[in-house]
Amino acid sequence: MKAKIYIFIFLVSTGMATIFACQNNDTFNMPDPQDGEQSCRNIVINESLYDTAPRDNFIIKDAIIKHDSLIIMVQYGGGCGTTSFNLITEGYFMESNPVQLDILLSFEDEDLCEAAIQEQICFDMTKLATLYKDSYLANQGTIILRLQGYPDSLEYIF
Numbered sequence: 001m002k003a004k005i006y007i008f009i010f011l012v013s014t015g016m017a018t019i020f021a022c023q024n025n026d027t028f029n030m031p032d033p034q035d036g037e038q039s040c041r042n043i044v045i046n047e048s049l050y051d052t053a054p055r056d057n058f059i060i061k062d063a064i065i066k067h068d069s070l071i072i073m074v075q076y077g078g079g080c081g082t083t084s085f086n087l088i089t090e091g092y093f094m095e096s097n098p099v100q101l102d103i104l105l106s107f108e109d110e111d112l113c114e115a116a117i118q119e120q121i122c123f124d125m126t127k128l129a130t131l132y133k134d135s136y137l138a139n140q141g142t143i144i145l146r147l148q149g150y151p152d153s154l155e156y157i158f
Contacts, residue, residue, distance in 0.1 A: 040069050040122035043103070045091040045131065053088050053106035060105065060150045061118065068158065070123045070145070072105060081111030087123045091131060098142035098155075101128065105147065129158040 058076035065071075076083065086106045093099040105121075132141045145154040 040124040041085075041087070043070075043123050043125065043127050044086055044088045045127060046088060047090045047092075050088045050090045050104055053086065053104060054108035055104075056107045056109035058105075058107045058109075060147065063147055063150050063152075063154060065125070065145075065154050065156050068125045068129065070125055070154065070156075072121050072123070072147075073118065074105070074107075074121060075116060075118045076107065076109065077114045078109065078111035078117045079115035080113040081109075083111050084108045085121050089128070093132070093135065093143070096144075098144055099132070100144040100146055100153070102146050102148065105149065125156055125158075128156065132158075 056076075058074050061073040061075055063070065063072045070087065072087075074085065084107070087103055088106055089101055089103045091101075093101055128143060129141070132143055133139065140158060142158075143156045145156055147154060
């Protein structure tokens, strides 16, 4: 038993330990937001905040859209302090077919620890659907989301 504790302490002290917010090895294993088990954060639509938002270091491992939710898997160094993520857009659609929208995952890291943290974050996209519907007087639509720092675009159909 002591050997296991020493190995864990060694891994934590060398920054080699990884703390996962996931419960298994699936990339995305959070409950379906439609089931009401997962509360998703709201997207922020604000031009000035988009330009001034905190942009501390993190990696976007993966991102998917499921129903009206954007689920993002992130990795960052931490484990003992305060961190916060916000999804922000200026709210200006690029005129294409379908329209495109730049979005930014802002990260503020007040955590001085260095363990590799992997976390899934869920964002409610219904404000974007409402913005689109109001802008184009439509009942449905498609938005191509261009998430800064993520190589693939994401298609949000509502």
